[in-house]
Amino acid sequence: MPLKPKRVVMPTQEPRERIKNFNEVALGFTEEMAKEEASRCLKCKDAACQQGCPVEVKIRDFIGLVAAGDFAGAIALIKETNSLPAICGRVCPQEEQCEKYCLMGRKHEPVAIGRLERFVADWELRHGVKLPACAPPRGRKVAVVGSGPAGLTCAGDLARLGYSVTVFEALHAPGGVLIYGIPEFRLPKAVVMAEVDNIRRLGVEVVTNVAVGRTVTIEDLMKLGYEAVFLGTGAGLPKFMGIPGENLCGVYSANEFLTRTNLMKAYLFPQYDTPIKCGRRVAVVGGGNVAMDSVRCALRLGAEEGHIVYRRSEQEMPARAEELAHAKHEGVIFDLLSNPVRVLGTDDGWVRGLECLRMELGEEDSSGRRRPVPIKGSEFVIEVDTVIMALGTTPNPLLARTTPGLNITDWGGLIVDAETGQTSRPGIFAGGDAVTGSATVILAMGAGKKAAAGIHRYLEGK
Numbered sequence: 240m241p242l243k244p245k246r247v248v249m250p251t252q253e254p255r256e257r258i259k260n261f262n263e264v265a266l267g268f269t270e271e272m273a274k275e276e277a278s279r280c281l282k283c284k285d286a287a288c289q290q291g292c293p294v295e296v297k298i299r300d301f302i303g304l305v306a307a308g309d310f311a312g313a314i315a316l317i318k319e320t321n322s323l324p325a326i327c328g329r330v331c332p333q334e335e336q337c338e339k340y341c342l343m344g345r346k347h348e349p350v351a352i353g354r355l356e357r358f359v360a361d362w363e364l365r366h367g368v369k370l371p372a373c374a375p376p377r378g379r380k381v382a383v384v385g386s387g388p389a390g391l392t393c394a395g396d397l398a399r400l401g402y403s404v405t406v407f408e409a410l411h412a413p414g415g416v417l418i419y420g421i422p423e424f425r426l427p428k429a430v431v432m433a434e435v436d437n438i439r440r441l442g443v444e445v446v447t448n449v450a451v452g453r454t455v456t457i458e459d460l461m462k463l464g465y466e467a468v469f470l471g472t473g474a475g476l477p478k479f480m481g482i483p484g485e486n487l488c489g490v491y492s493a494n495e496f497l498t499r500t501n502l503m504k505a506y507l508f509p510q511y512d513t514p515i516k517c518g519r520r521v522a523v524v525g526g527g528n529v530a531m532d533s534v535r536c537a538l539r540l541g542a543e544e545g546h547i548v549y550r551r552s553e554q555e556m557p558a559r560a561e562e563l564a565h566a567k568h569e570g571v572i573f574d575l576l577s578n579p580v581r582v583l584g585t586d587d588g589w590v591r592g593l594e595c596l597r598m599e600l601g602e603e604d605s606s607g608r609r610r611p612v613p614i615k616g617s618e619f620v621i622e623v624d625t626v627i628m629a630l631g632t633t634p635n636p637l638l639a640r641t642t643p644g645l646n647i648t649d650w651g652g653l654i655v656d657a658e659t660g661q662t663s664r665p666g667i668f669a670g671g672d673a674v675t676g677s678a679t680v681i682l683a684m685g686a687g688k689k690a691a692a693g694i695h696r697y698l699e700g701k
Contacts, residue, residue: 244347247276249354254568258538261423261506264565265329270310273358277306280350283342288352291336293685294321294392298337298352305355311369314359318371321356322395323388323434323684325364326417328357329426331681332559364433370440374401379698382407382465384451384638387415388680389671390471391438392687393694398441400695405465406443409450412502415473416672417680419502420494422532424539425562428501452637457667467666467694470653471687474632474672480524484582485628489518489590493525493533493629500536515540518624522546522593524579525629526556529677531566533627538569545571546621550578550598550611574621576600578611582626593621634673642667652676659693660686668694 250266251257257264268276286299296317304313317324333353341349363369379402383394386408394404412418414431439445449455457468477492479485496515504511521537523530526549534545547566549556552575556563567573576598583592597617600609634651646654646663653662653669660668670686672678 242347243275243279246279246348246351247272249351251565254570257424258569261539263427264424267361268354268358270308270362273305273310273355274308276351277302277355279343280306281342287340287342288337288350291338291340293336293681294327294688296321296337296356301359302350302352302355305359310359310362311366314363315369315371317356317359320688321684322392322438324356325360325430326388326426326434327681327684328353328355328360329430330417330421330679332679334560336681364430368433368437368440370437371399373399373441376403377401379403380405380463380465381694381698382460382468383471384468385409385415385471385473385671385673386413386435386445386447387471387473387671387683388417389473389673389683389687389690390415390469391435392684393469393471393668393670393691394443394687395438395441396688396691397694398438398443400691402695402698404443406438406445407449407451407455408445408447410502411447413445413447415471419498420529420532422497422501422536423506424535425532450637452641457638457642461666466698467668469660469687469690469694470638470662470667470669470673471671471683472635472638472673473683474634474677476633476635476651477628478630478632479628480579480630482579482581484584484590487582487584487590488588489516489624490582490626490628493523493529493627494632496533496627497529497536500540506536506540516625517542518590520544520546520621520623521625521627522548522574522621522623523627523629524548524593525631526551526558527629527631528558528562529631530627530629531558531562531571533629534571535566535569537625537627538571542625544623545569546574546623547571548574548577548579548593548595548621550576551608552576552600555600555608576611577619577621578613579626580618583620590624590626591622593623593626595619595621631677632672633676638673650676656693658689659696660690661693661697666697668697 338349503513505515517540581594598611671683
């Protein structure tokens with residue numbers, strides 16, 4: 240079979256249509272498309288793609304099964320190490336991980352590993368999920384705090400090892416950032432709930448509306464017989480710029496804007512009683528995936544203009560190339576090399592504009608990106624009536640304040656052992672954004688997986 244340099248194109252909703260709805264943009268491969276794309280794999284002897292996977296999926300082998308039409312075998316192989324394949328296939332930055340190491344990508348387009356993972360996961364959801372085998376019950380209890388990707392992965396791995404696991408979630412629905420942060424058009428909530436249900440079917444109990452550190456403490460959980468605790472509480476504390484006008488009506492953190500939109504379903508108002516005021520012109524400050532999610536939600540909520548205001552150039556933007564392309568197709572305006580210095584307000588306290596400075600790029604900073612330098616006298620105003628700050632997040636300090644003996648960094652992240660995920664307190668482990676700050680879903684899953692192995696060794700006395 241001749242080499243196919245370009246990957247199979249995944250169908251998507253047309254931009255003119257999708258901008259009017261919250262339905263998923265990417266529509267997925269058909270069976271024939273999946274087999275055709277899988278046939279592009281070179282079946283490299285060293286399977287270099289696997290070194291880029293934080294949860295160690297046997298990528299070359301599952302793709303070979305897809306090419307042969309054995310979709311059941313492919314998903315079974317993925318689930319040996321990945322508890323959330325339908326989610327990973329949609330939101331993981333494969334281009335910076337597994338696909339980055341694909342040998343095909345040296346001269347041509349890399350194999351669409353993430354899209355193939357999504358395909359087989361969706362295929363299984365349609366044809367019936369087969370649960371992986373679990374070890375016999377050990378009669379030992381482990382608590383997992385937080386039901387985001389780190390917590391769900393840790394819980395799933397521990398359940399398969401035979402532990403009795405309870406997940407405690409502060410919000411009224413499980414899923415963490417998968418539910419409150421990522422929009423329906425990128426990650427349908429039905430997919431997240433199906434993955435959560437699969438974790439439950441392994442024997443994991445999920446308890447919502449429990450804020451550990453407030454409703455109960457870690458010490459309370461230990462007294463209830465939990466022999467180890469995993470903290471996967473994420474990083475839900477938003478950052479602001481500290482510029483004048485940030486307290487005006489019409490200024491949101493991306494956390495609040497996306498939580499109201501996604502978890503509380505503001506986009507279905509009045510069916511769900513959570514209105515959100517989204518003006519005619521919206522500016523989102525930031526250049527990551529959260530910024531793209533925010534501005535694309537704003538357009539779907541009725542904004543006539545959606546601006547991305549970012550202080551560097553497009554080359555330095557941390558957003559995925561796919562999300563950036565989708566935003567462009569949907570008409571987002573990019574105000575690059577622009578840095579806000581003040582939010583302008585009306586006499587009655589509402590946003591009327593965003594004053595910015597033009598920037599130019601200087602030398603590289605510690606992040607490896609060129610440092611933005613302001614151009615004196617270059618002030619200009621973007622006329623907007625809503626401003627959304629998508630500048631990253633830090634861990635909520637609640638758990639650290641209410642749990643004696645936890646060592647934290649100067650910015651609030653939990654300090655853990657790099658090999659096991661154990662904190663400064665024996666029996667308490669942590670991983671994901673609570674340790675690293677804002678990162679990706681798959682890195683959080685990798686941390687949950689590592690901590691599950693660490694908890695197992697700890698409870699076995701190893």
